[in-house]
Amino acid sequence: MSPASPALPDYLAEEILLHPENRQFPPFDLVSLLGTVFEPTQGCRVCILTDFEDPAPLIKNFTFLTKEGFPVQKKAHEAFYQALHGGAMEALGMNGGEMFAYRTTHGSNLDLQDEVWDTQGQRLSLDADIYPHYDIILCISTWSATAPLTAKCKEFGFRGATLHGLNDIILSSGLAVDYHEVSADAERIRLAMTRADDIEIDFELEDGRVLTAWLGLAQQEAQKSHGLCNGTAPDVANLPAGEVYFVPTDANGHFPMKYEDGTLGVLTVKDRCIIQSELIAGNPATIEAHNARLADDPMTGTLGELGFGTQVLPVSGADIQDEKVLGTCHLATGRDDHLGGDIVPDMFKKHENSTHDDILFAPHKTPNFNVKEVRMNRGGTQEVIIENFRPSRYIIDALAGGRD
Template sequence: MMSAPMTTVQSSADSRQFPKFDLYRLLHTVFQPTFGCKICILIDLPDLSEAKGLAFLNNPARAIQQRARQYFYEGLKNGVMDELALKGGEMYAYVQTGGSNLDLPDECVDMEGKRLSLEKDIYPNYDIILAITTFSATAPLTAFAKQYGFRGATLHGVNEIILNSGLAVDYDEVSRDAEKLRLAMTKADSVEIDFGLENGEVLTAKLELSGQEAQKSHGLCRGTTPDVANLPAGEVYFVPTSAEGFFPMKYEDGTLGKLTVTEGRIIKSELIEGNQATIDTHNARLLDDPMTGVLGELGFGTQVLPVSGSDIQDEKVLGTCHLATGRDDHLGGHITPAQFKRHQNATHDDILFAPHKTPNFDIKQVRMTRGTQKEILIEHFQPAKYLLDALAAK
């Protein structure tokens, strides 16, 4: 195995003392809700019959939904709604989509099993919607927020580590740090990433950014503008205008592939180690529906957080970066579900590069070009001096 060093950032996260999760503080900081705002919670279930009588509470496979009930629903009912002068507090369930950021079904149920419509009964009637789910709902919920005028947050994959670290932080501070790093990277022309493999080979991918304004996921969703925060937050991101080169990908079964990128799209995968059938399956998907290979995001983490085992938090860790394939309309891009050959392919899938996730290759270096300025952003999963100086600035 490659001996990629444990980053100083991650080491400090392990010993950092986080405050206890506080639903009042989280909702107050993120939304600053005004008097009488109506709030609800959405969960996803494989079978809606599990909602009736709260049957999902007895299913060990529904840990995320159980946390939604325990920490959010019960937290709202046990004082937080009164403290924030909120109304509502109901919980609803819809059928799991089966993929990250796939369009949501319209049918949902309340906790008595009554069938309702998200578009008729939920979206128009709530001011704040929290989606605490297995599969990310950020892209579709953002589109519905703009259509129906609500604000919200998506918190897919929530676990105990996330509750007591990524959701327990001060989001005013998170927002300030994200803005410092955004300013350090905004209007970049391109970013190059060198990946070092165990066999000594170095793969390089160049992402063209065309001087665009960098965006940030900073956790604050205040005011009256319809918007959806992705929590935990803490990220600076771009929508690439093109890309060329190669990068490694670790598949779910541990297989490692070498991906070739041309004109902003993955065109093929080649086996480095593992299961050839996994590579063949990916190549068949790229051939059948080429939009599944389009690179729709380049993101950089901005927070000092412990590894949670869930990408929703781990991609927000300072010193990591990630690419994403698929739809990017919720990020200001132009790739929409309608452009995919098959509906189930219209996902937004993050590919995270982090020591715990990809120990068999190293991020040797990430470089930014902005006009005549050239800066090193990351080396060996550690933020370089340029980013650390940006964070230290007043």
């Protein structure tokens, strides 16, 4: 990559792009974050949702704070609940600040059960007692709740943010940025990619093989996850934000997969669906289990998203941030109704299958293979988007566009 344009900010300089862990961030400030993301009006009511396997005894009197574990929930209490009551609500003209807990879903973007408990141990209803009575809902949980809360916000009229997997790195980097800048950068990349005909991704394996996945996009308008949720319309932001994404209309080819236990497989995609996994290395039982799931409920293999990170951030160990890193891309299987797609929970054989599961391709996540090149075809022109997990010159030039 040639040196970055002088018009680019420091965080897009080449040495920072190569080593994003060296980027400097201001201290996390909840007033700044909520003020930028939501621009809350005077008297706006805010609350926090979190999740536990057995919520009632743990949320009562904040008992979970005295127990081992629960790092996300404890961080929600420390960085959000205490900060709200320590002056943030007053500074923003907000009120409320209550914390509630629901049952862990055990799956990404699965619908939430309606039961919820307050810090006095009282059982309440999300539909009756929470959604209609709060203007801003912050969901800081183990599993992502973006899809179900996006549906609920349209029904009940609230705004919100989902921050699953919250940790100290995310607080000190992905939530410490200026979301006006994040939004502007995401829009620049969105404009550079919108209405693409298709995307081709070359994956280079350790043995030298190159797999290619083709994703048809049918000239759709690219969408962005940019963190700003400051209009009057119901909306839910996924934080940290910084992503341009599409809902594939078709897909064919092959791509590698690194499973949670480290097993490596090659996935075959036909007509937008993963139809088979083949073992590269690791545990054959992992591949057999995936193939059995695909055979039992083929909808679990449907590709529902293609996304590209737009921020320069350090690796956090949580995909909610790491998929937003510039130079990475991700696919997702399963429901995509929250992205404007056509895959809804009722289409799955079982409720627990109706997840939205991201497959992130990033150096720290998938060191066994390289995203050698990502190409965009649009209107008879081909542009390289990513080269070896780095943004291409085309993307860097797009980020420079419109700057003084």
